[in-house]
Amino acid sequence: MVAEVPPTATAAPGLEAASDSIAVAAWTLVSRITGVAKIAAIGAVLGPTFLGNTFQFTNSLPNLIYYGLLAGSLFSSLLVPALVKHIDAHDRRASERIAGGFLGLTLIALIAATPLAVAFGPTVLRLASSGDAHGVGATQEHLGRLLILMFAPQLFLYAVAGTASAAMNAHRRFAFAAAAPALENVGLLAVLATTAVIYPYHTGIGQVPTGMLLLLGLGSTGAVAMHAAAQWWGARRAGVTLVPRSGWRDPDVLIVVRRALPSLAQAGLVALQVMTLLALANRVPGGVTAFQISLNFYFLAIAIGATPVALSLLPRLARMSAQGAAPEFTDTLVRGLSLSFFIAIPAAVGCVTLAWPAAHAISVGRMNTPAGIAMVAGSLATLAVAIIAQTVFMIATYASYARLDTRSPLRAMAMQAVTCLGLASLALLAHGTAVLVILGSAFSASIVVAAGHLTLRLRTGLVRGTARLGPSVFKIAVGAAAMVVPAALTAMAVTHWVGRQLGSGPAVIAATAVGCLAFITVEAALRTPELTWLCGGMGLLRSKATDAVRARHA
Secondary structure: OOOOOOHHHHHHHHHHHHHHHHHHHHHHHHHHHHHHHHHHHHHHHHOOOHHHHHHHHHHHHHHHHHHHHHHOOHHHHHHHHHHHHHHHOOOHHHHHHHHHHHHHHHHHHHHHHHHHHHHHHHHHHHHHOOOOOOOOHHHHHHHHHHHHHHHOHHHHHHHHHHHHHHHHHHOOOHHHHHHOHHHHHHHHHHHHHHHHHHOOOOOOOOOOOHHHHHHHHHHHHHHHHHHHHHHHHHHHHHOOOOOOOOHHHOHHHHHHHHHHHHHHHHHHHHHHHHHHHHHHHOOOOOHHHHHHHHHHHHHHHHHHOHHHHHHHHHHHHHHHHHHOOHHHHHHHHHHHHHHHHHHHHHHHHHHHHOHHHHHHHHOOHHHOOHHHHHHHHHHHHHOHHHHHHHHHHHHHHHHHHHOOOOHHHHHHHHHHHHHHHHHHHHHHHOOOHHHHHHHHHHHHHHHHHHHHHHHHHHHOOOOOOOOOOHHHHHHHHHHHHHOHHHHHHHHHHHHHHHOHHHHHHHHHHHHHHHHHHHHHHHHHHHOOHHHHHHHHHHHHHHHHHHHHHHHHHO
16 A cells, blocks of 8 residues: 655645745846846937947847856856755865866956957947948947947956856855846946936937947946946855866866866857847847847746746756656656746747837837837747747756756757757848847747757656646646736726826736736636745745744844
């Protein structure tokens, strides 16, 4: 006779993952909302202009080079399993040695990468606009090079921030690492507000005052410095004081670096795709800013769904893989996927349903033109599918990394890059909003291809567990479908009552609230386990907070 497993025993893993995921999601939401506000402010201050394109493209390069070529996979994934065993053994010295060794090697790599960014980054802008009738390529290249020189220190600051974030994640200190980027966004918002006050009428790319250029360039780098300082302080509080070390002399560091080489190639392909898409968006005045606005909505959905779950799963999956707990590994992975789908699927449906109201709401100031709004709405709607596909790809990638498999995600990313660049090349034949629609569609289609391939590869190595994904996905899809009509009707009603000029923002907020209420109501009626996990996770967070307060007063 087999004993029945108590419900709490099976729910506990889901509750624990949900608790960590909620903490990450809450603070990541703050960071991403301020990130969306930052991009909207760039559009409002610089407008749908080639100056806006130049600033946004060059300001994205340090982030793309560091988080794309290095930290995106190396620090936030492969560094975490490398630190976990030393953290579990309470060996602080070893943790600091490995983290510092990675930081030292990263700084050396960035010293080599920085001149390349300064030399070739602005040239990309000129080549992308070579077929444009405005003839601004040479001016963009000149201003872009000056801006990149001021942005170059950001590469090294991101190295500190990325390493510190990985150290905190390995200690399962997720919240502060997720919240710290908000400081950078708030800092840049202050820079843009100051620019709008001092230089209210200078947005033409041929007449940019030197003071305005210095304010934008040095102010942006100062904002990144605040972010890096906060992350370093957070890692120190977690127990890792980051000091660059000679990682090339450390055998443990070199082992992980050799294992990370396929991951670095994968991250490089991601950076190549995003850089190419932004460069092609430069064919349209304001296209880079419009596409970046849509990408920020996309990243917002990923940040509150896939990213928190993936970060909370990684240490757990790494431990299970090391201990040979294969069925538990599969069950934890399935629960993580279903938990992330609980956010990703309704977010994707919401992007399509509210694309136009959201575009009206976010396109403020000089970006509030028919062309600017159409570009944002078109690219936002076409990126909806990418939200679901990227959720699958991210969870599958982190699960692969937990098993020390970096080659399968690389193969999938290579397929994504080929598909994305091939389809995106069609934008060379288009004009206006059609350019942004093609770029968004190419990005979404390529991630679907990559996610499908990686999922098939991952399944071949999994041992069958007890958790099932299909029933949860069906219930979540039903709830997402139920939110479409109420959300759309609410958006139209609020816009009609208040007026399009002032009502777009309230319409999006009200429609989102009504849509979420409809979704949660349906999920509660269907008794979706993910909703139970999230509610239980919130209770667990409150319990942890209460215990922490009692411990301080004890």
